Amino acid sequence: MIEIIKKRAIFIILIIALWETAARSGIFPPLLFPSTAIIGKTFIDGVMRGELINNAGFSIYLIIAGLVLTLLLTIALSTLAMLSRTFDNFLDTAVAVMNPLPGIALLPLAILWFGTGQMSIIFIIVHATLWPMILNTVTGFKTVPPIYREVGENIGLSGSGLVLSIMVPAAFPYLLAGLKIGWSRAWRALIAAEMVFGTAGVNGGLGWYIYKQRYLMDISGVFAALMVIVIIGILIEDLLFGIIERRTIKRWGMSA
Amino acid sequence: MITIVRALQVVNVNKTFFNQNQQIIALDNLNFDLEEGDLFCILGPSGCGKTTLLRCIAGFEQVTAGEIMVGSQAVTGPGPDRTMVFQGFDQLLPWKTVLENVEFPLKVSKVPAKAERRESAKQILSVVGLGDFMNSYPHELSGGMKQRVAIARALAVRPKVLLMDEPFASLDAQTRTALQTELINIWEKFNITIIFITHNIQEAIILGNRIAVMSQRPGMIKKIIENNLERPRFVGCPGFDEMWKELHALIDYKGF
Numbered sequence: 301m302i303e304i305i306k307k308r309a310i311f312i313i314l315i316i317a318l319w320e321t322a323a324r325s326g327i328f329p330p331l332l333f334p335s336t337a338i339i340g341k342t343f344i345d346g347v348m349r350g351e352l353i354n355n356a357g358f359s360i361y362l363i364i365a366g367l368v369l370t371l372l373l374t375i376a377l378s379t380l381a382m383l384s385r386t387f388d389n390f391l392d393t394a395v396a397v398m399n400p401l402p403g404i405a406l407l408p409l410a411i412l413w414f415g416t417g418q419m420s421i422i423f424i425i426v427h428a429t430l431w432p433m434i435l436n437t438v439t440g441f442k443t444v445p446p447i448y449r450e451v452g453e454n455i456g457l458s459g460s461g462l463v464l465s466i467m468v469p470a471a472f473p474y475l476l477a478g479l480k481i482g483w484s485r486a487w488r489a490l491i492a493a494e495m496v497f498g499t500a501g502v503n504g505g506l507g508w509y510i511y512k513q514r515y516l517m518d519i520s521g522v523f524a525a526l527m528v529i530v531i532i533g534i535l536i537e538d539l540l541f542g543i544i545e546r547r548t549i550k551r552w553g554m555s556a
Numbered sequence: 557m558i559t560i561v562r563a564l565q566v567v568n569v570n571k572t573f574f575n576q577n578q579q580i581i582a583l584d585n586l587n588f589d590l591e592e593g594d595l596f597c598i599l600g601p602s603g604c605g606k607t608t609l610l611r612c613i614a615g616f617e618q619v620t621a622g623e624i625m626v627g628s629q630a631v632t633g634p635g636p637d638r639t640m641v642f643q644g645f646d647q648l649l650p651w652k653t654v655l656e657n658v659e660f661p662l663k664v665s666k667v668p669a670k671a672e673r674r675e676s677a678k679q680i681l682s683v684v685g686l687g688d689f690m691n692s693y694p695h696e697l698s699g700g701m702k703q704r705v706a707i708a709r710a711l712a713v714r715p716k717v718l719l720m721d722e723p724f725a726s727l728d729a730q731t732r733t734a735l736q737t738e739l740i741n742i743w744e745k746f747n748i749t750i751i752f753i754t755h756n757i758q759e760a761i762i763l764g765n766r767i768a769v770m771s772q773r774p775g776m777i778k779k780i781i782e783n784n785l786e787r788p789r790f791v792g793c794p795g796f797d798e799m800w801k802e803l804h805a806l807i808d809y810k811g812f
Contacts, residue, residue, distance in 0.1 A: 447647055450616055453634040455661035455713065465664075469651045552650045553695025 304538055334520040343524040351509070356528050358504040359494065362418060363486050366425025370433055370482060373426070378437040379463050391438070395431050403428035403489040407496055421493045421505075428489035429482035436481065440474025441467050473549045480541055487533065562625075563749040564590040564613070564717050569622035571608055571775075582608045584774035586622070590717065595743055595750045597764030599757065601807055605775025606753045610721050613751065614640050626716050636665055639710035640719040643726060645702045648694035654681065654705050655690040661713045680708045683742065700731035707739070711746065720752045724759070736762055740787065757803045761796060762789045769806040778806055 316336055322328065323335040334342075346352035381388040403424040410420040444467055452466035468475070494507025506525050513521035549555060571583035582605040590596050600606045611617045613624055615634040624631040626638060639661070641647075648657050658677040667673050681690055684704040694702060703723050710718055724732045736759065743750060754760050760767045761783065769778045781802070785795045 445646060447642060447644060448649065450634070450640070450642075451647055451649065453616070454614065454636070454638075454640050455664050456634075456636045457664055461664075465660075466649070469649070472651065548651070552693055554650050 301542070304542070308534070308538070331517070332519055334523065338520045339523045339527070342518075342520040343527055346521065346524050352506075352524065352528050355504060355506050355509040355525070356532065359490055359506045360532070362421050362505065363425060363483075363490055365418075366422045366486055366490075367429060367479075367482065369422065370426050370429040370486075371479075373430055374433040374437050374478075375468075377434055378441060379460065381434075381438055382441050382463055382467065383459065388438070391434065395435050398427070399431040399435065401427075403485075404492045404496070407493060416497055421490065421497065424489050424493045425486045428485045432485060433478040433482045436474050436478030437471065440471030440478070443474070444470040473554050476541070476544065476549065480537075483536060483541075484533075487529075491529065562589050563592045563594065563627070564751070565623075565625040566609075566613070567623045567625065569609075569612065569624060570620045571605070571612060571617065572620045581774040583612070583619075584776050586775070586777055588768060588777060588780060590749055590751065592749055593747055595740075595752065595763055595765050597752045597754060597760040597767045598770060599754055599760040599767055599803065599807070600770030600775070601772055602755055604770045604772035606755075606770050607721055609770075609775065610640075610719055610751065610753050613717070614638055614719050636661060636713045637716045638719055639713060639715040640721065641703070641706045641710050641723040643722040645699045645726065647706050648702055648709070650694050653691050653693055654686060654697070657694070657705055658709045658712050661709060665713050677708075677712060680711055681705075683745065684708045684738065698731075700727055700735060703727065703735060704738070707742065711742070711748070714746075714748075716749065718748055718750045720750060722753050722755070725754070725756070732759075737788070739763065757800055757807070758791060760803065761785070761799050762791075767803065769803060771808055 320336045323330070323333055343352070377391055381391045406427055407420070407424060410423045414420040414423055441463075448466050448470045449462065452462045457465055490505070491507040491510075494505035495511045497505070497508060506529060510522050510525045513519075513525065566586050566588050569583055569586040570581070573580045573582055586609065588596075598606045598609065608617060612619050613631065615631050615638065629637075631638070648654075649660065652660060655674070655677055658681055659673045662673040662676060667676070678687070678690065681687055684707055686701060686704055686708070689697065689701065694705070697705065706723065724735050727735065739750075739752075740763065742748075752760075752763055754763075764783050766780055767783055768780045770776065771778045781799070783799065785793065785799065789796065
């Protein structure tokens with residue numbers, strides 16, 4: 301943990317120094333390329349006024365709602381795929397068709413179907429995350445060493461008991477990798493969708509905030525919001541996923 | 557008048573595999589009985605079908621013809637009355653501690669009280685000498701320790717027959733000898749019925765009270781030898797050499 305903080309800190313300081321040098325050199329107009337001090341001040345102001353916190357909170361709420369829905373759907377659909385070969389084939393085709401389709405391309409449809417509310421954004425998040433998660437989960441299930449299955453059957457497990465007690469934990473490295481991919485895709489889909497919704501006049505979210513600040517020519521505000529996105533990303537990747545990995549697959553000596 | 561209880565009966569068992577229109581007879585008309593408390597060794601060269609036979613008894617494979625009876629019940633699929641100890645070191649569930657691995661079959665078998673399951677698992681683990689490693693994860697154990705845990709797990713549900721598929725074949729010579737001695741102790745202590753597969757003549761002599769020699773292609777029982785050598789047995793103990801020569805002459809090593 302300390303090690304990773306050190307590693308990150310060195311690079312972050314380096315980037316800030318480079319940035320500040322570029323900003324002070326006067327090559328770029330200060331309006332478009334504000335100094336770190338101005339960005340820092342805007343960031344602190346935004347946090348103090350609650351604007352950044354509220355918008356980040358709204359974005360995180362949407363992402364959690366979307367991911368929970370995705371997780372439930374993934375477990376249900378992947379379990380069905382393990383129990384029925386026909387359904388497995390169907391799901392395989394569904395993933396092949398839907399996975400290459402960017403979530404944002406479905407946004408016009410989502411707006412028509414669900415309106416410009418939260419439902420549309422959650423729909424886009426679920427679409428962005430569901431297919432890679434299913435792909436990973438089913439791959440994980442299929443690569444479970446046959447011996448775990450046999451051990452389970454040997455002590456009297458079958459059907460959904462076998463899936464939940466043996467297949468899910470045995471495939472956990474893949475599930476976690478799927479969740480990581482899902483998380484980063486959800487984050488992108490969310491910001492993109494919020495930006496489009498900003499133009500449609502719906503309040504809330506970091507994407508919308510960035511869009512609004514650009515409109516007001518508050519470039520340091522745009523950078524402050526980008527900083528929030530980066531900070532949340534690092535916290536989730538290093539802290540949350542790092543902790544989950546250490547407590548599960550690293551402790552168990554498993555890896556994907 | 558003593559009525560002999562048959563723990564296991566193998567009646568006219570045939571097993572045929574089909575491989576690209578080619579018919580491979582793995583087991584050809586096998587017949588034998590196990591009495592309760594038998595330690596029955598099946599000895600044969602690799603590829604003779606001894607593992608296939610054990611997998612049929614475990615219920616992982618269906619017999620092509622014939623019948624396998626445990627007590628008065630015909631085998632139709634895997635079940636906890638016939639628990640298996642596999643050869644590989646990867647048979648423990650890596651996401652469970654040693655104690656949880658041994659408790660797990662008890663949980664599946666609906667032993668209701670957690671305290672009772674725990675107590676029972678702890679007791680068996682101390683019998684196999686792993687009382688101090690109950691909270692370790694499998695990847696932290698040596699090969700010999702893993703096989704001990706696997707034996708403890710298989711014993712936990714008190715199976716009618718314990719199936720052992722060359723469980724000591726991947727161990728170094730010293731550990732193997734130690735575990736053979738321990739298996740004899742367990743067998744005497746728990747008074748269980750064991751089928752033990754091996755390709756090692758020495759191991760068969762030291763363990764078995766009966767030794768079935770299998771021939772290959774097709775797999776048939778060539779002869780069943782009563783082994784009444786006095787225990788504890790060791791290489792060179794009275795009668796060992798004669799029996800070794802007899803068994804060696806029976807095994808055909810054609811093609812190996």
